[in-house]
Amino acid sequence: LLIYHREQIEQALNPPELIQSLEEGFVAYSEGRVVVPPVGHLYFDVPPGECHIKYGYMVGDDLFVIKVATGFYQNPDLGFPSSNGLILLFNQKNGSPEALLLDDGYLTDLRTALAGAIAAKHLAPREVSRIGIVGTGVQARLQLELLRSVTPCRDVIVWGRSRTKAELYKENMVRRGFSINVASQIEDIGSNCNLIITTTSSRTPLLYADQIRPGTHITAVGADGGGKQELDAELFKKSDICAVDSLKQCREYGDSSYALKNGFISEEQLIELGMLIKHSKLSRSNDDQITVADLTGVAVQDIEIAKLAFSALHGAALDEKAAISRAAEPFDLSK
């Protein structure tokens, strides 16, 4: 069993290079070539906490993946992060454990950001005038980072509930080459941006239909479970393309679920990201369309990112081994 820590994982991966493999994962998922049983859950009362076990595999692959994620929301009071977890990779041909990725949730953050970049790649207008970021946390940072490889636009407006955190976000991202303005009100996002990413754990809508201009694409990544909502349901009615990562999940939760339940859209109007990737004619056809992508997070992303990390790490380990063995070879004195 090979064991890798977060630092090694971060060093081994070049995120923009992973976009294509993640796209292939979404396509495989939408084509039914991924086995993903229902998520396992454990809930705790004292202190309140939860554990989710996601597992599955791509048919015909070499590996299968089990991801364990925990959330204990009183941890920050004690000085620990609230989320934790790890990923196990097993051999799909003989069942033996191959690797343990102690990624501290990094790969989950990354696969979510990669999905955002993929949605923007297929749905953003040709010319992004300004990017709007809603939220100021890890996803707000990662999503913007990953958009680099999708659009040349570096002009950004950020909005967050906490002005202090928004200023901190600005400071961080300016250092990384972006031009950042902090919005004093959320309405500034819709009226100034035509590519918007919402990354909060809000339980009430933040963006409304009447705030959004024609030609805008919005990706919402925050509503990954019941009760969470970032986009008003009517926004889906106003959209020309409503993409989701998983039809099955979005029936139950995610922003689009509210639009479905309110009858603002029918299930036939939702299109899975995997289908958009595969059939480019289903994507945005002009620069006046409003498009929206509701990303709730699907296990195929975990499967793909775990495999990519393992392959990068394992490759690096093999390279190092080869380098050591080369170094250990005696010089050929006959030359």
Added chain:
Amino acid sequence: LLIYHREQIEQALNPPELIQSLEEGFVAYSEGRVVVPPVGHLYFDVPPGECHIKYGYMVGDDLFVIKVATGFYQNPDLGFPSSNGLILLFNQKNGSPEALLLDDGYLTDLRTALAGAIAAKHLAPREVSRIGIVGTGVQARLQLELLRSVTPCRDVIVWGRSRTKAELYKENMVRRGFSINVASQIEDIGSNCNLIITTTSSRTPLLYADQIRPGTHITAVGADGGGKQELDAELFKKSDICAVDSLKQCREYGDSSYALKNGFISEEQLIELGMLIKHSKLSRSNDDQITVADLTGVAVQDIEIAKLAFSALHGAALDEKAAISRAAEPFDLSK
């Protein structure tokens, strides 16, 4: 994250000492103090294989447990064992991963054998004249080993489908202080033994009601999934006490499930091992009763054995650390 391998785990544990804790686990399970969601399953076609994820916790405990077990039945053809797996322990108060037990299935074997010893402790006749072992594999060995602490009887008859394996079993167990006879026919078990353990993965009954003498106790540990059966269903009709580890599971599979489905016994006649342990008046009341225990394996055993292993290993690690730090202390020259 602390990581322990099979050898360390075997060295740290003294199995007979674990009986009481396992008993407490069964009692907690029967009293509803254990949270055990449905098992997660993955199935593979090429090559055929499966993965089972068992997880749960005892309410109010410090830890929770996730066990991953795989079975790939063509592995032996390639020179690998068919089963594999590992156990993860997480902190129940903050969700952080505490330990990984790379036990190669040892703890599963051990917890199964411990359950057998517990069943015998509560149901075997006062005087065990001879022990009958059906099967010649790992469980056949471990069950007999664990019976040492429950009965002074060392006189054993073994039966297996393969005479060669039965002779090998004899050789092994004679070396460990048992007197072993190899039965030439399965009927010899019932007619000569009053404590019988069946440990096979048989899919057709091996022991029948008319083979069993009054005063006999039988524990069946092989039928841990659908389709497996070691005891004829009528044997339950003839038994005075029918114990099971989990009523819920035995409705679906295990030897007793066939007796239930055939109407030979009603569910009210089945008693959970945890209840037997707690209320000694429910146990065998005389030496003429026939008793049977159907053990299908419950997650509380995995939870208990993982905690016990971790505690033994962690304690040993702390002792070692203390010893090193003591050794490193300079002598007090003032004395």
